[in-house]
Amino acid sequence: MTNAELNDSIGVLIRKAGIKAPMVAVVAPSGYPIDDEAAQRGIVNLCQQGCQVRNYYESDRKFQRFAGSDEGRIAQLHAAASDPDVDIVLALRGGYGLTRLLPALDFKMLAGSGKLFVGHSDFTVLQMALLTHGAPSFAGPMLCDDFLREELSAFTLNSFWNCMLQSEYTVHAEIDDDNPEIETEGILWGGNLAMLAHLVGSPYLPVIDGGILFVEDINEHPYRVERMLLQLAHAGILARQRAVLLGDFSAYKLSAYDNGYDFAQMVAYLRTHLRVPILTGLPFGHGRDKSTLVNGAQARLLAQKNTFELRMGGYPSLHSPG
Numbered sequence: 001m002t003n004a005e006l007n008d009s010i011g012v013l014i015r016k017a018g019i020k021a022p023m024v025a026v027v028a029p030s031g032y033p034i035d036d037e038a039a040q041r042g043i044v045n046l047c048q049q050g051c052q053v054r055n056y057y058e059s060d061r062k063f064q065r066f067a068g069s070d071e072g073r074i075a076q077l078h079a080a081a082s083d084p085d086v087d088i089v090l091a092l093r094g095g096y097g098l099t100r101l102l103p104a105l106d107f108k109m110l111a112g113s114g115k116l117f118v119g120h121s122d123f124t125v126l127q128m129a130l131l132t133h134g135a136p137s138f139a140g141p142m143l144c145d146d147f148l149r150e151e152l153s154a155f156t157l158n159s160f161w162n163c164m165l166q167s168e169y170t171v172h173a174e175i176d177d178d179n180p181e182i183e184t185e186g187i188l189w190g191g192n193l194a195m196l197a198h199l200v201g202s203p204y205l206p207v208i209d210g211g212i213l214f215v216e217d218i219n220e221h222p223y224r225v226e227r228m229l230l231q232l233a234h235a236g237i238l239a240r241q242r243a244v245l246l247g248d249f250s251a252y253k254l255s256a257y258d259n260g261y262d263f264a265q266m267v268a269y270l271r272t273h274l275r276v277p278i279l280t281g282l283p284f285g286h287g288r289d290k291s292t293l294v295n296g297a298q299a300r301l302l303a304q305k306n307t308f309e310l311r312m313g314g315y316p317s318l319h320s321p322g
Contacts, residue, residue: 001154003045003151003152004048006152006154006157007045007048007049007152008048010049010050010157010158010161011048011049011050013158013161013162013165014049014050014051014161014165015050017165017166017318017319018319019165019318019319021050021051021052022050022051022052022087022088022318023051023052023053023054023083023085023086023087023088024046024051024052024053024054024086024087024088024089024090025053025054025055025056025080025083025086025088025089025090025115026043026053026054026055026056026057026090026092026143027056027057027073027076027077027080027089027090027091027092028056028057028067028068028073028076028091028092028093029067029073029074029076029077029091029097029098029101029122029123029126030066030067030073030091030092030093030094030095030096030097030098030121030122030123031065031066031067031093031094031095031096031097031122032057032059032062032065032066032067032068032092032093032095033057033092033093033143033144034144036059038144038148039057039092039143039144039148041148042143042144042146042147042148043055043143043147045147045148045152046143046147049157049161052085054080054083054085054086056076056079056080057076057092065095065096065097066096066097067092067097070100070101070104073097073101074101074104074105077089077101077105077110077126078105078106078109078110080115081109081110081113081115082109082113086115087115087116087318088115088116088118088164088318089115089116089117089118090118090119090141090142090143091117091118091119091120091123091142091143092142092143092144093121093142093143093144093145094119094120094121094122094123094142094192095121095122096122097122098122098123098125098126099125099198102125102129102204105126105129107129107130107132107133108133110130110133110135111130111133111134111135112135114316116137116138116164116316116317116318117130117135117137117138118137118138118140118141118142118160118164118292119138119139119140119141119142120139120140120141120142120191120192120216120284120285120286120290121142121192121195121286122192122195123142123191124139124190124191124192124195124196125195125198125199125204127139127191127295128189128191128195128196128199128204128205128206128295129204130295131189131206131295131296132203132204132205132206134296135296136294136295136296136297136315136316137294137295137296138160138163138164138292138293138294138295139190139191139214139284139292139293139294139295140159140160140163140290140291140292140293141156141157141160141290141292146160146290149288153288153289153290155283155289155290155291156288156289156290156291159171159290159291159292160292163291163292163294163312163317164292164317164318165317165318165319166317166319167313167314167315167316167317167319168311168312168313169292169294169311169312169313170309170310170311170312171282171283171291171293171309171310171312172307172308172309172310173281173282173283173307173308173309173310174281174306174307175280175281175306175307175308176281176306177264177267177280177281177306178305178306179279179280179281179303179304179305179306179308180271180277180278180279180303181303181304181305182242182243182277182279182301182302182303183300183301183302183303184212184242184243184300184301185212185242185298185299185300185301186208186210186211186212186241186242186243186299186301187208187210187211187212187296187297187298187299188211188212188214188293188294188295188296188297188298188299188310188312189206189208189211189212189213189214189295189296190213190214190215190245190293190295191214191215191216191295192215192216192217193215193216193217193220193225193228193229194217194220194228196215196228196232197228197231197232200231200232200235200237201235208240208241209240210240210241210242211240211241211242212241212242212243212244212245212299212301212310213237213238213241213243213244213245214244214245214246214247214282214284214293215229215244215245215246215247216246216247216248216249216282216284216285216286217249217285217286218248218249218250218251218285218286219251219252220249220252221252221253221254222249222252222254222261222262222263222265222266223261223266225249225263225266226266226269226270229244229270230270233274238274238276239275239276241276242276242277242301243276243277243278243279243301243303244276244277244278244279245279245282245301245310246267246278246279246280246281246282247282247283247284247285247290248282248283248284248285248286248287248290249263249285250285250286250287251286267280277303279303279308281308282310293310293312294312294315296315297312297313297314297315298312298313298314298315299311299312299313
């Protein structure tokens, strides 16, 4: 399917749902795009999918490695959340920068705005802080690179729009690993593992009891993934969860020094030493194909050895904002 065909099919999906041209606010609270012209292509794709777009990122206001000054990036988030016409607040990209903004953000206003906040990676920091204020958000695509690829992912964009257009959505996965068999329910939450570990001990990490935690990361060797998960375990967080779902962990390199220690061995160790069920194969992360997951949704997990189903419900959508 070409990008034009995919954009057209999504436009049909949005219209059939009875949604008229959702307004997407693009914000850059972290890094700036590697290629500003490519970012414009992402905005064009959103428009061709039937959206209106308000771009709060201004390329001439880059500051060091950030998309703007701290004050400027705070203003972007506040302006998008305050705009009565905006339905979706979409992160331009991740990188680093949101941590610097946390003490100055008006989370009462952001959480009460009714906007549908979408992103992953560094955006996890904002999503966790929103959840501490009772506001759900969407761990999903960002403008870079999900809406501007030379070949857009039908999997990613169909998952995103189907999740946004209804208040119930189910993620299915088929995997090679022998997962533990489990049937459970709980609050779905999580995101980038480095960001979650980074927030431990801060007021920006929600306290979730009986939850289903999902994590992913990129460029992190299995021993660092293990260390971060053990940090969550030592902090008492994993013991309060009903399951942990591992998404995509890619772009790391093994060496002869690892001596047989790889991702599978790391998972086997954690399964032996932690009581919480640990499942692999969640289609979510920094890769091309990702499901959209709802932080704060009521979720039901049904896992068998080589498949699992994650059903989410009770979250706001374009049909029922706020």
